[in-house]
Amino acid sequence: MIAKVITDISLDREFDYLVPPELEPILRIGSAVTVPFGRTTRTGYVLSLAETSSYDPGKLRGLSGIANDRPAIPENLIKLGKWIAEYYCATQEHAIRTLLPAAVRSGRVREKKCRLYSVSDLAAAEKYMIEHARETRLAKRIAVLQMVIRKGEGPKAEFATESGFSASAFDALCKEGLISMREEAVSDDFDDAVETLPDSPLTPSADQRKALDQISEMLASRTPSHVQLLFGTTNSGKTEVYLQAISKVLEMGKSAIVLVPEISLTPQTVRRFRARFGKRLSVLHSRLSDRERFDEWNKINSGKVQIAIGARSALFAPFDNLGLIVVDEEHDSSYKQSESPRYHARDVAVVRGKLENACVILGSATPAAESLYNAQQGKFMLCRMAAQVDNKPAPVIRIVDRRLDPAPEPGVSNLLSPILIHAVEERLERGEQAILFLNRRGYARTLCCPQCGYEARCPECSINYNYTYSRSREVLSCHLCGGVVPAPQVCPECGWHEIHYFGSGTEKLESCARAVFSGARIGRMDSDLMRSADDYEVVLDKFRRGRLDILVGTQMIAKGLHFPGVTLVGVVNADLGLSMPDFRAQERTFQMLTQVAGRAGRGERRGEVIFQTTRDSDVLRFAANLDFEGFSKFDLEFRELLNYPPFTRLIAIFFKGEKEADVAEYAAYFAGKLAAYQHDKLRITPPAPAPVEKIRNQFRYMMVVRGTGLKTIREAIRVLALHHTPPAGVTVAVDVDAQHLM
Ligand code: ADP
Ligand code: ZN
Helix, strand or coil, X not given: CEEEEEECCCCCCCEEEECCHHHCCCCCCCCEEEEEECCEEEEEEEEEEECCCCCCHHHCCECCEECCCCCCCCHHHHHHHHHHHHHCCCCHHHHHHHHCCHHHHCCCCCCEEEEEEEECCHHHHHHHHHHCCCCHHHHHHHHHHHHHHHHCCECHHHHHCCCCCCHHHHHHHHHCCCEEEEEEEECCCCCCCCCCCCCCCCCCCHHHHHHHHHHHHHHCCCCCCCEEEEEECCCCCHHHHHHHHHHHHHHCCCEEEEECCHHHCCHHHHHHHHHHHHHHEEEECCCCCHHHHHHHHHHHHCCCCCEEEXXXXXXXXXXXXXXXXXXXXXXXXXXECCCCCCCEHHHHHHHHHHHHCCEEEEEECCCCHHHHHHHHCCXXXXXXXXXXXXXXXXXXXXXXXXXXXCCCCCCCCCCCCHHHHHHHHHHHHHCCEEEEECCCCCCECEEECCCCCCECCCCCCCCCCCEEEECCCCEEEECCCCCEEECCCCCCCCCCCCCEEECCCXXXXXXXXXXXXXXXXXXXXXXXXXXXXXXXXXXXXXXXXCCCCEEEECHHHCCCCCCCCEEEEEECCCCHHHHCCCCCHHHHHHHHHHHHHCCCCCXXXXXXXXXXXXXXXXXXXXXXXXXXXXXXXXXXXXXXXXXXXXXXXXXXXXXXXXXXXXXXXHHHHHHHXXXXXXXXXXXXXXXXXXEEEEECCEEEEEEEEEECCCHHHHHHHHHHHHHCCCCCCEEEEEEECCCCCC
C-alpha cells in the first residue's frame, strides 16, 4: 500500500511512501505520520491511500510510523481541505493547516490524563474478603478493598482521604489484580464564568414555524437544496429558530456548528446558547489559551459535546456526524479570511454541508447579493421572516442634508447638524440614551500646513490622507501598516506654527459632543481605545446600566447589541463609504446603515434615526425606508450591467515587491500567460497599480479576472501562482471571490 503524505513545508506537493505491513491495519486517511525526508524526519498527514505509485517502486521509502502525539484529521475534513486548496488556489499545506488549531497540530499541548481505580471483579473481591477474613496480616487490604467497593470508581487521591486508607495495601491490591486502573482524558472545565440558568424553547411565531418546517423538510432530505437562506430583520426571531433547529438535530443524534462573526461572539450571545444546551456546547472564541483550545477540540473530536459555536474557524470543528451548520450574519465580510487560504466561511460551509450530508442555514437581515441571487436561482431555499417577534414599529429614519445647514461660526465644529443636536437634547431631557456613529476613528484624518501645503503621510504607504491623528495620544498613525509617529506641533517642512487638521474621526466627535452637550455622560468605543475585549465590555456595561447618556463609536457598536434605553441613533457621515472604489461599496453602506439603525428603539419607546449626508444617494434613501428589496434590486441591476458578482465570479491577483519595475514586469508576464485562457465569457483586466498602491514600502499591482466558466483559468492561475517562482523580491497572492478590490 502507498500513502500520499503532505508534510509541513509548503510545496503544494504530496509525497509517496510505502506503508509497512504492520501499519496497514491502523493507517487511514488523515492519520498523522512521521516520514523520512531527505536526511531528516518530518511529520505529515496522509491525504490518500493507493495501491500503486507513479514513482519507481524500488526508490520509494517507507513511512517511519504514526505520530502518536498528534490526533488524526477526520477524513471528511481532509476532503474539504482538498477542495479549499483547489478552489482558493492555495497550497495543500496551507489548506490542511487551517483545518486544525495550531495547538492541536503542533503536538505541543498534550492531553491530560487521569488514572481511575475500581474493583476489577466484584465476585472475586468478595471471595477474597471471605477467604482472608481471619488473617490480621491482610486486614488493611480488606479494609481498603471494602472502601473501593463502597466508593466506586475514582482517582487514588480520593480514596486516600478516607480514614483507614493504606497506600501499601492499595498498591498490593493493584498488583494482585483485585483493583484495576484505567486512564481517562480530562479537560480543565473551563466555563463561561457565570452560571447560566437553563431555559426552554419559546412557542414559535407563525414565521418561525414556517422556517422550522422548512428546516425539518431539509433535514429529511425532502428539499431540492440543503441550504436555507433565512432572511429576517433584526429581532424577527432568527436566533430562536437556530436554537430549535439545533435541538431537532440533536434529537436525531447528530451535531451542529454555529458560526457568528467574531465581534458578535459576546457573552450575551453565548449565554443564550448555553442556557438552552448547557454542557453540550463548546465555545471557540479567540481568547482561548492553547490548552483550552486543545481541550475544546478534543471534546468535539471525542463526541463529548454536540455543538460548537465560534467565529470563522469553528467551521472545521471535527464532528463526524454533522447535521447542521448555522451561519449567522452570513453577509458579514469577516467570514473571508485575508491570508492564504483566502476562503469564505459561508461558501465553505455550503460545501462542507454538501460533502457531509448536513443542512446549512444562512441567516441575515441583509443577505449578501450572492446569497440572494442563489436563492433566486433556486440553489438555496428562501425563507422570509417579515414580522418582528414583538411587533415593534420600525424606527423613524430621517435624512438630513448638511448642505442645507447654515454655515457654522468660525472655530465651531461642523460635525453635528442643528436637527441632530436638537434630537440629542430631547433624549437628554427625557433621560433616554443616544448613539452617535462615525465610521472613522481618531481625531482628524490628516494634518496639513496652510503655509507650504505640506501634508502628513505615512512614508511607507501610498494613498493620500492616510495618517490618522489622535489628540489624546498626540500621535499620527497609519491604518495601512499600523506605523505610529509623534504628531508634530509645527510644520516639519517650513516650521509654520499653525498646522491644520482635516476630516474627522470618533475622537473629535467625542470632544465635539462634550462641548455641545455639556453635562452629559459620554463614552466612546473604537479600536483605538478598545485594546482588549475587556475594555469593550466595561464601556458596554456602563452604557447598558444607564451610566452613560451618549455612546460615540465606529462600526464596533453597529453589530447586534441590545440597549433598550437607546431611542436615537445619529449617523454623522452616512455617505462616507460610498466613495470607495469597490463594487461592494453600496452594499456595505446599506448594510452598515440598516444595522446601525437597528440599534434604536429596542426598548419601550419608538426609535429615531438621523442620517447626516452631503450627497444625494439612492442607497441612503433605500436605507432610510429600510427597503431591502428595493435596494437589492437596484444593486443587482448595477452589478449585472457591469458584469460583477453574483452574475460573474471574480479572481483578484496581487503582485507585491519593493522594486516597482520588477513588480510591473512580472505582473505583465503573468497576464501574458493567462491570455491563452481567454474566452468570450471572460474579462481579464490587465495588471495596474492597485487602488492602495503601496503598503509598508511594498508596491502593489493588481489584475482582475471575472466572468463565468472560470474553472480552467483558475487552475492555470493556481499553477502559475504556486508552482512558478517569481523573480526575487516579488510575491504573488491570489484572492478568489475577493471581497475587497483595494
Ligand atoms: P434575531 O436573531 O432575528 O435578531 P431573536 O431570536 O434574538 O431575533 O429574537 C428577538 C427577541 O425576541 C429575543 O429577545 C427573543 O427572546 C424573543 N423571541 C424570539 N422568538 C420568540 C417567540 N417565539 N416568542 C417570544 N419571544 C421570542
Ligand atoms: Zn503606513
